[in-house]
Amino acid sequence: MADRAALTDSPVSPEDAAALIRGRRTIDRFKPGEVPETALIHEAIELARWAPNHHRTEPWRFCLIGERTKTRIIDLNSRLLTASRGAEVAEAKRERWQSMPGWLAINCISNDDPITAREDYAACACAVQNLMLYLHSAGVGTKWASGAVTREPEFLELLGAQSGEYCVGLIWYGYAQRRPRSQRQSVDHIVRTLD
Numbered sequence: 001m002a003d004r005a006a007l008t009d010s011p012v013s014p015e016d017a018a019a020l021i022r023g024r025r026t027i028d029r030f031k032p033g034e035v036p037e038t039a040l041i042h043e044a045i046e047l048a049r050w051a052p053n054h055h056r057t058e059p060w061r062f063c064l065i066g067e068r069t070k071t072r073i074i075d076l077n078s079r080l081l082t083a084s085r086g087a088e089v090a091e092a093k094r095e096r097w098q099s100m101p102g103w104l105a106i107n108c109i110s111n112d113d114p115i116t117a118r119e120d121y122a123a124c125a126c127a128v129q130n131l132m133l134y135l136h137s138a139g140v141g142t143k144w145a146s147g148a149v150t151r152e153p154e155f156l157e158l159l160g161a162q163s164g165e166y167c168v169g170l171i172w173y174g175y176a177q178r179r180p181r182s183q184r185q186s187v188d189h190i191v192r193t194l195d
């Protein structure tokens with residue numbers, strides 16, 4: 001194992017890689033008011049863009065969301081929820097969203113060619129995973145959100161999105177208050193071995 005890793009220039013052992021991948025879990029409660037350093041987020045974005053992307057389209061755009069935009073997004077979400085599910089639900093969501101310490105969004109540039117569009121979305125998802133794994137290695141938890149608000153034209157406007165850009169994920173980040181468990185189906189259930 002170790003010799004093969006040396007040939008591919010891997011700086012981490014397979015055991016460490018496995019622990020990193022298994023250890024990342026979606027965090028749903030963050031320590032309030034503790035926002036990781038901006039430099040760390042910049043580094044995570046630098047690494048996110050090393051994700052595979054067919055034809056090297058580099059279809060991702062990253063939006064670092066500050067306090068003013070965060071408030072506007074929360075207001076927008078609140079308005080939408082009040083209309084669809086009532087004031088009580090909207091208020092509960094407002095409180096929850098306000099407790100999310102760090103905010104960033106990853107957008108994808110849309111493409112008229114359906115195959116490229118699909119591949120570009122896949123590339124952006126890989127970029128999100130790179131970003132989340134790197135942050136996890138630095139002790140920072142993340143949650144990928146893709147609720148209805150992320151599909152609203154007004155949301156994209158708040159992100160300064162250019163025409164054709166759509167949101168792949170709103171990523172909340174911070175220090176975990178608790179570490180949720182997550183289950184997976186057995187490998188046998190998901191693997192088909194063909195001769």
Ligand SMILES: Cc1cc2nc3c(=O)[nH]c(=O)nc-3n(C[C@H](O)[C@H](O)[C@H](O)COP(=O)(O)O)c2cc1C
Nearest residue numbers: 024025026027143144145146147168169181182183
């Ligand atoms: C494309 C995508 C969209 C997601 N959107 C949401 C979301 O809107 N709300 C949410 O609570 N979790 C969202 N998640 C996170 C998943 O719920 C989470 O990954 C899943 O429960 C497995 O948990 P784990 O990440 O801890 O393994 C999303 C994940 C992906 C890949």
